[in-house]
Amino acid sequence: MPGHKNLTSGRARRAIKIGGLASQVGSSYLWDFLRRPFLNRGDRDRELLDTHVRNAIRIVEGSAELRGTFMKLVQMLSMREDILPPAALDVLKITQSSVPPMDFTMIADQIRRELGKSPERLFARFEREAFAAASLGQVHRATLKNGQLVAVKIQYPGVEETVSQDLKNLKLLLRAIQKLASDVMRQKINTDELYAELKERLSEELDYLRESRNIAMFGRLLHDDPEIEIPRVIPELCSPRVLTMTFLEGYRLSDMLGPGIDPELKKWLARKYYALVWRQILEFGVLHTDPHPGNYLVTFHPHLGILDFGSIRLFSDEIRRAHLAFARGLIARDDTQLAAALVALGYLDRDQDPQPMIRIVRILFEPALKDRQYDPADYDSVGKAAEVGELAFEHKLYKSPAHGVFLMRALVGLEGIIRQLGIRENYRELFRECVERVPG
Numbered sequence: 001m002p003g004h005k006n007l008t009s010g011r012a013r014r015a016i017k018i019g020g021l022a023s024q025v026g027s028s029y030l031w032d033f034l035r036r037p038f039l040n041r042g043d044r045d046r047e048l049l050d051t052h053v054r055n056a057i058r059i060v061e062g063s064a065e066l067r068g069t070f071m072k073l074v075q076m077l078s079m080r081e082d083i084l085p086p087a088a089l090d091v092l093k094i095t096q097s098s099v100p101p102m103d104f105t106m107i108a109d110q111i112r113r114e115l116g117k118s119p120e121r122l123f124a125r126f127e128r129e130a131f132a133a134a135s136l137g138q139v140h141r142a143t144l145k146n147g148q149l150v151a152v153k154i155q156y157p158g159v160e161e162t163v164s165q166d167l168k169n170l171k172l173l174l175r176a177i178q179k180l181a182s183d184v185m186r187q188k189i190n191t192d193e194l195y196a197e198l199k200e201r202l203s204e205e206l207d208y209l210r211e212s213r214n215i216a217m218f219g220r221l222l223h224d225d226p227e228i229e230i231p232r233v234i235p236e237l238c239s240p241r242v243l244t245m246t247f248l249e250g251y252r253l254s255d256m257l258g259p260g261i262d263p264e265l266k267k268w269l270a271r272k273y274y275a276l277v278w279r280q281i282l283e284f285g286v287l288h289t290d291p292h293p294g295n296y297l298v299t300f301h302p303h304l305g306i307l308d309f310g311s312i313r314l315f316s317d318e319i320r321r322a323h324l325a326f327a328r329g330l331i332a333r334d335d336t337q338l339a340a341a342l343v344a345l346g347y348l349d350r351d352q353d354p355q356p357m358i359r360i361v362r363i364l365f366e367p368a369l370k371d372r373q374y375d376p377a378d379y380d381s382v383g384k385a386a387e388v389g390e391l392a393f394e395h396k397l398y399k400s401p402a403h404g405v406f407l408m409r410a411l412v413g414l415e416g417i418i419r420q421l422g423i424r425e426n427y428r429e430l431f432r433e434c435v436e437r438v439p440g
Helices: 011-038 041-066 068-078 086-096 104-115 159-169 171-185 191-205 208-221 263-284 317-332 335-344 355-364 381-395 402-421 427-436
Strands: 137-143 149-155 242-246 286-288 296-298 304-306 312-314
Touching: 104 149, 104 242, 159 191, 208 242, 208 286, 208 312, 263 286, 263 296, 263 304, 263 317, 263 402, 263 427, 286 402, 317 335, 317 427, 335 355, 355 381
Parallel strands: none
Antiparallel strands: 137 149, 149 242, 286 312, 296 304
């Protein structure tokens, strides 16, 4: 398969592949639409779900060869439990797994171009086989000349060019994907906003020097938490396309989600990850916005390690304070404070009736409002998203500030991880602890 060796490149070839995929997805929805009048309600629902799943499979198969921008898009969609049905999500989540690595000769040439010397001259030892490969680059273990074990992240050669090409040819596919949201989840998705978000995020993730600064920032912010581990950057072995950092040992968070894991460890992990996300939102105003389990690991202590810092969102202090006011209003069940916070955050106009939006908030934050042991499996995220979509449509609640997109991604990721851990917990009490921990 060509994807094992190099990126599918060439503007025309990539445009044809993405255009062909968009045509397949769009045609399948058109055929489903034409057949609907001849089917009963149950058959219509089953056929629509089958169409979504078939299209999810098409998208995953396309991403395996195109990598780059296209795979990043699929990974982002695979976290959107608010707009996609579970069966389609299960297919798309395949893209969160590792992809086949590139040949070592291409990686070695990239290191030589970026750092001026071959891997053999820069490191005491450099493993030729990547231990992780993703859409934009892959990671190799290496040992510094002082004996320090490190992870070296290398961006695929030519990926910047393919990103530029893909961004020019993705809009047709995004319009086809929009059908999944409007038909199943009754959500109005602005494809222009999704496109702009993807473009901004990719520009950030392509700059490894920016990621190195993000790592240093998180190290400073979380230095007082001995149960969080952040890698340390090796500056002299970094460039815009190569990132060298200390190696963290442990198990992937995804390995902790299945059966057979110590329940006490799962409980610790659920509480730790929950508190970590809310501390970023309410205290730091700095948010790790790529929350799939592959970006975290659990060390043997146990500690929670963070591995990837390519997608980080900084909020203004005004927005951070508004998030804190929102959280305090939610805990206090104070509708007046909630309404004021929603206006400050840009979800409501000052002269708008806040009650429909407050109803939406109560639906979305149900686990944090129930003062009892709450089983995450009891929260029907698909049904709740549909209910929210109906309320938003009925009351024309379509304001979606840019910062809200990143917050939603982090919270949907949090909900997904908590659900998979399956820990019964008083999440209202845990949320209250997170809010009260913030000074001021």
